[in-house]
Structures are given as C-alpha cells and as structure tokens.
Amino acid sequence: MAKTPGRAVFEFLDERFLLSDIITFGRKKMVPEHRQSFWYFFGGICLFLTGIQVATGLLLLLYYTPHVDFAHESVQFIMSQVKFGWLIRSVHSWTANILIGVIFVHMFSTFFLKAYRKPRELTWMTGFFLLVMFMAFGFSGYLLPWNELSYFATRVGTDIAGSLPLIGKWLKTVILGGPDVSQATLSRFFWFHVALLPLAALAFIGLHVLLVQTLGMSKPVGVREKREIPFFPDFLLKDAVGWTLILVLVGVLCVFLPWEVGPKADPFAPTPLGIKPEWYFTFMFTTLKIVPPHILGVEGEMLAILGFLAGGLLWLLVPFLDRRAARDERSPVFTWAGLAVALYIIVMTVLTYTVPKL
Amino acid sequence: MKRRNFVNLFLGGSLLATVAAFLYPVVRYLLPAKQASAAQQKVTAAKVGELPPNSAKSFRFGSSVAVLVNTAEGQLVALSAVCTHLTCTVRFESDTATLFCPCHNGRFDLGGNVLSGPPPAPLETYRVEVAGEDIVVSRKS
Amino acid sequence: MPMKKPFSRLVAAAALFAPLVVFGQKNSCLECHDQLEDELKAPVTAFKGDIHGQFNLSCVDCHGGNPAEDDVDRAKDRTFKGAPKRTQVPQFCGGCHSDGAYMRRYNPGLRVDQLDQFWTSRHGQLLKGGDSKAAVCTDCHGVHGIQTAKFPKSTTFPWNIPQTCARCHADAEYMKGYKIPTDQIAEYQQSVHAQALLVKKDLSAPACNDCHGNHGAFPPEVSSVASVCRQCHLSAGELFARSPHKKAFDELGAGECEACHGNHKILKPSTAMIGTDDPAVCAQCHEQGSRGFAAAAEIRTALDGFEGAFQDVEGLLALAEQKGVEVSDAKFKLLDVTTILVGVKNLTHGLDVAEIRKSVGEGETALAGVRAAGEKALEEARFRRQGLVVATVCLAFLAVALALKVRQMSRQRKST
DSSP, X not given: OOOOHHHHHHHHHHHHHOHHHHHHHHHHXXXXXXXXXXXXXXHHHHHHHHHHHHHHHHHHHTTOOOSTTTHHHHHHHHHHTSTTHHHHHHHHHHHXXXXXXXXXXXXXXXXXXXXXXXXXXHHHHHHHHHHHHHHHHHHHHHHTXXXXXXXXXXXXXXXXXXXXXXXXXXXXXXXXXXXXXXHHHHHHHHHIXXXXXXXXXXXXXXXXXXXXXXXXXXXXTTOOOOOEEEIIIIIHHHHHHHHHHHHHHHHXXXXXXXXXXXXXXXXXXXXXXXXXXXXXXXXXXHHHHHSOSEETTEXXXXXXXXXXXXXXXXXXXXXXXXXXXXXXXXXXXXXXXHHHHHHHHHHHHHHHHHSXXX | OHHHHHHHHHHHHHHHHHHHHHHHHHHHHHSOOSSOSOOOSEEEEEETTSSOXXXXXXXXXXXXXXXXXXXXXXXXXXXXXXOTTTOOBOEEETTTTEEEETTTTEEEOTTSOEEESSOOSOOOEEEEEEXXXXXXXXXXX | OOOOOOHHHHHHHHHHHXXXXXXXXXXXXXXXXXTSXXXXXXXXXXXXXXXXXXXXXXXXXXHOSOTTOOSHHHHSOTTOOOSOOGGGHXXXXXXXXXXXXXXXXXXXXXXXXXXXXXXXXXXHHHHHTTOTXXXXXXXXXXXXXXXXXXXXXXXXXXXXXXXXXXXXXXXXXXXXXXXXXXXXXXXXXXXXXXXXXXISOOTTSOOHHHHHOSTTOOOOOGGGHHHHHTTTOHHHHHHHHTXXXXXXXXXXXXXXXXXXXXXXXXOOOOGGGSSSSTTOSGGGTSOTTSHHXXXXXXXXXXXXXXXXXXXXXXXXXXXXHXXXXXXXXXXXXXXXXXXXXXXXXXXXXXXXXXXXXXXXXXXXXXXXXXXXXXXXXHHHHHHHHHHHHHHHHHHHHHHHHHHHHHHHHHHHHHHO
C-alpha cells in the first residue's frame, strides 16, 4: 500500500506539530441544531469579514500614504492607476460597513438568545469591546482618504467627544493630536487603524474565539433539542456557503457602486450642509440633534452623551444583571429591554436619512 | 464511492477556480503600475533652459492648470492659471509681462495680484525650486 | 447756469455758530419737523442714514435758514432757500458737488464733474429744454437718505441700479410721449448680465450705467457700441474691429454687437446664431451664392462638428463615470479642449474662416486624446462586469459544491 503524497506530508507535519491530537480535540466540538441555530453562523461571518478587511487593508497599505499632501492623491491613484485598485479599495470600504452591520446582528442575536448567561459572561463582554473597537476602526479609517466628507465627519465626531464633562477637552486633544483635525490627526488615526486597533482586536478576538471553543455554543433557554452536528467540518462547511454568498454580494456592490474618492479636504472651506458621520454612528448623532437644549437645567447634549455612556455600561454588564437568565430561566424583562434598544437604534438611524434638515 | 468522489472533485475544483479568480486581481494589484506613484504635490514643470526669458509654459498641477513664467530678468515664478473670476485659463502676455484672461479682460501681475478687470481675488503663487536639470514647482504652505 | 458762490451760506454759518457756543449743536429744523407728519416728517427719518449727515452737514447746509431758532418764522430767515424746484435740483446739488476745493475737504477722491456730465446726458438735455419730467439728481440718489454708491443698500449700488432706472423707464404711463420702449429693464433681467449681477452677485457684471454712462447717460451711438462692449469683452471687440463687418455695419447703421446679440436682452450665445438657417441672421444680408453666405455655412459646419464631437466625448466620460470608472485624468484634459472651444466660438467675430478652421483642427486633435481615454474607461467598465460574471460563476459553483458536500456528510453520519 503506497502512501499518497498527501498522507506523507500529513505524517511529516503530525510528528512535529502533533496535529493528530489537535484534530482529535477539534472533532469533539459539536454544535447544537435547533430552530434558532441559524444565528450561530453570524459569528463566523464576522470573522470571515474581518479576514477580508485584514487582507484588503494589507494590500491598501502598499500604496496609501498617511500625509495630508499625499493621502487623497494616493487613494485617487489606487482608484485610477493601480490594477484592480478600485476593487481592493471598494471591497475594503463596503466590507467595513457590512461587517459592522453583521456585528450588530450577531450581538443582538446573542442577546435575545441569552447566550451571555453564565458561564459565557466574558464572551459577551469581549464581544462588546470588539463592537466598540470595530466602530473605532470605522471612525479612524473613514478619515484616511482625507476627503471633504471624512474631514468634516471627523470634526463633528470629535466635537461631540469634546463636549463630555471634565475630560472632554483633554480627550478631544488626545484623539486629534492637537486642537484641530490636522496632519497630527491623520498620523494618529492611521496608527490607531493599522497598528493599535488590529493588535487589540486580535487579542480580543483570540479571547472571544477561545471562549467559544472552550465553552461550546449556548442553547437558548428552554430548548430541549438534543440534535448536534460536528463543528469540523459540517458546521464550517455550512458557514462557508454563507461566506460564498456574501462574497457575491460584495462583488456586485463593488462593480456597480464603487466607493467614491470625493473632493480633497479643505480645512478652510465651510462645513458642508447636512454633514453626518457614518451610518453606524447616526443613531447617537441624531439623538444629540433632537435632544432639547436643556433638561432640568442641565445641558441636553451632555445628558444624552452621559446617557449613552451609562447605557453602554449597563449593556456591557447585562450578564451580571440578568439574574433570571443566569439561572437558566426565561427573562422577558431583558428581552423587552433589548427590543426597545434595537428599535431605538433602528428608528434613530432611519430618521437621520429620511427627515430633511436633521 | 463514485458519488463521493464526484462531490469531492466538484468541491476541490470550484474551490481552486475561486481561489484563482481571487488571486489574479491581487497579483496584478501587487505588480507596480507604469506610473511609479501617486500624483505628487511636487511637479517638474520644465527643464532648465527650456524657457527663454520673457516667456511662459502652462502645466498640470494637482487637478488644475498652472503657469511657469521666466521673466525678462531671468526669474522663475509659478502661479495658478485658473482665473479667479469664472475659471478660464489665463495666459502670459510677454509685451506687458502680465497674465491675461481672454474671457473678460482680467489682468494679473506676476505676483498674482489683480491689476484690472473683474477677477475678485489674486492668483495663488507657488514655490519654484531648481533641482539639477529640473524646475520643480510645489505648494507654498 | 453755474451756481454763484453762496454768500448767504457764510451768513447762515455765522448765525449758526454764535448760538452754538452757548447752546451746543441745536437743530430746530429736525426737532420741529420730527413732530410733524407724513411728507414733512419723512426728511427727518430719512436723514438719519444720510451720508451728508455723517460729515456733519445738515439741513442748513442745503436749505439755509437758522437752526438755532425755535420759532418757525425766525428759523426761515433770509438765507432760507426751501425745497428747490425739480428743474433746479442739478444746480442745487452741483453747488457743492462741482466745487473741487470744497469737496476736497470731505472726500478728495470723489469726482466733481457730475454736473458737467449731466448736461451732456439725455436727461440733462431734456431738462435744459424745459422738460421737468426728466431725471434729476434726487430721482436716482434719493433726497434725504442719500447713501454712497459703495453701500449695498444704496439706490446707486450696482445691483440696485436696474431698479432705480426702472422707476421711470419701465413706467409706460410716465414715458408716454418719449418714443422709446419701456421694456429695457424687463429685457435686461432675462440677460446673462442680469443673471451674473443680480443672482450670482458678480459685481463685475454690467448694470445700466456701465454701458449708458452714469451722469452723462445716453444710448451709445451705432459706431461706438463695440467700444462699449469691449470694455469687458476685449478680444471679441478687437476681432470685430478687424473684420469686414465693422465697416459694413457702421455704414448700414446696424449697432455692431447689438445687431446679433441684442442690447438689453443679451443671452448666452450659441452656434445657432451663425449660419444660413433660422435663427441665424447672416442670411438677412448675405444672399445665397454670395461669399458671405458660403462663409457663414462653412463656419457653422466647422463649429457644429467640433461642438458635437465635444459633447459626444463629454457624454462618453459621464457614462464611464456612471459605470464606476475613474475618469478625472480625462476630465482634466477635456478642460483644455473647453478652453479651445470657447476660443473658437469667440473667433467667429473675426470672420476669418482659415483662422477658425485652424483652431477647430487644434481642438479636434486634443479631443481625440480625450476620446481615446473615454473609450478606454468604457472598456474598463465592461471588463469589470465580465470579471464579476466570472467570479460569481466560480462562487456559485463553490456554493453548490459546499452544499452538496454538507448533504453528503450529513447522510453519511445518519447511515453510520
């Protein structure tokens, strides 16, 4: 019985990396199958899309220059001169938005399925930090092309950070690297986007995935279904079908709606009318716009910002607050609260784009 | 057996095709393009000695037109050639040593200042440096 | 009739100064009239914003009288001049405004020839002939609330001038008997000049006074229309001046630029103005078979060809851009062609067919380069769509293959 070349390679690696042991461990991992198990795919989709971002980001890094005199020009160059530059850049921009959307879906699905309950509290918390990190990825990346929209969106966004009580001014200066959006800001945001955040995200993704692998998939409260399928390769193959379909979507978007370069940022130009941050920030942005100027003598905007911070903290600590879920009991109060939050985010986001002069 | 082999073959084949379809653009992307790098804010407008005194040459600067003038005294100046009235392209007039806009008679001196006519603002001036054989124009700020 | 140096003014000044020492700057004119109504109160209200007031000139400086006196009869002393009659307004204002030495004290840069100019104007001539309906200083500048022409709300600020002239010139009732049209302002408002001045607020665009003159307002003579227009449109004027049309139009009494472009309702010109078919005007003078007729047809053909090609390429770039391809480089090169196109259209004033053809040739050469870039861009758009199809097909196969594999595996597990 001659060994196939594949077998020979495997045995070579196995002796050195102890692959067989890893494979045996991997085969043990099972994924429950029930009516809601469709939601399990979203975690893998997040990971897949992150992989695309890393790959396309790495490629963009080859031609991008993070200096105010060259940033816009280098993006223009990528879009017009570099072979398939338009594709790499458009994939990066579109996937960024899709990824953040999928993260929200993943977060809310795990919330409603109460997957955060004991012993998965840390999975939830690392996940929430990852959401914040990816929104920071979006915010920092948005400035890098140095076009009109990105310059002013950054200004507006950091102005909001600057209005926090006590630490606001200091925080804004630290984020911007100075009093205004300038070269210092571009360098800083570039550093956030390609160094600091990727390392932090890698660490937290590592923790998050490790926890998922160690603890297995959570089953919703009250599900008695015992059916399971192996993670490797069955679940993964199913996940891969989803990934393939998403790739088709991204491809269509990039060919028919390539991301625009826009006019170069001019700090002396007046702020364009109707300037907004990217869609995933708009629910907070619109809240600040419609909140009344004063509530019980306190500045309305500040109260709203503090409200968001407090809300975020509560959201982070949900696994510890939801006692009933921790006892594997139904907790409708938290379900309703989650629905209210989801509805609020959706309504505020839609309002931003449908109501004129907001 | 045959069925299983077919499925594996189909999977392997389509995976290979997909990978190839993705690898092709990435490889093309990585190979350097003909134009070495992005349009720069430093432009070689002309070669030393190319312009006789009291003459000018227009060239592309960023996304608009600029003009390089070699004055009668042999000094090199570069300015935006976009008239500040209605964006027509100004041209150098050697007998008056001014920049003239043919659309509505706007006239600028070689410092960019408006001498007469409708333009409401001066022309932006650029920095000129001689680097060996090249006359390089860049933004001032 | 030059104004005699107002000796009475010295008396008024003396009468004014004496009480000033004791009572401060008393102005009984303003005080009294402020308590009256309607037309008698109006001057007080208006004077608050008057430029003469800003130079500490007041009622007495124009009307005489004694502002220190509260009693109306004593205030209206011998020096009191009252309101001048319409026909005497020019001399009234000119009394100060034509006096160089006097005006120097207030504004050394201000001209002092307005009155002289006024007598050369149509308004001045009519007035001299006894027609009091003609415009005098106050009709345009206002009476008591006079503001400098540099102030945007002034009746004589460039973008307010059409309205100021329209007060008479657009009033058909008022203008009855003068045998000139009353639709000039309405026509002007449809013009590119009005669009520039009144809408875009471009102060370099002409209002009535830029072509007709300010104080010496008069319609330009036929042979000087081109001189008026070329104040701004220099190259068109120069080309016209060296063309065969200059002599011909002047002899015919046709108003040079006006013959084709109109005088008040000057619209954006188009190539349709040249040629042998309506609405071109060439055929009005040039009969079929004549040299002029042939030239007109030739010029039009050349222009249309070039402009048509330009619009084609513009459309090509727009299409490529809409399909997602970056065309900023090509658009930049198109700017050069735009400059040539504008230049070619201007060259038509010179009527030199050879010159026009040469310029069109240059333009079409430049355009060819842009067209090539545009077509390359469209090709790129096609390539991208083709690539998408290939990638989607591969991915579709992959998705199917994965699904089959999953099904196979789950069947296998069930059977084992």
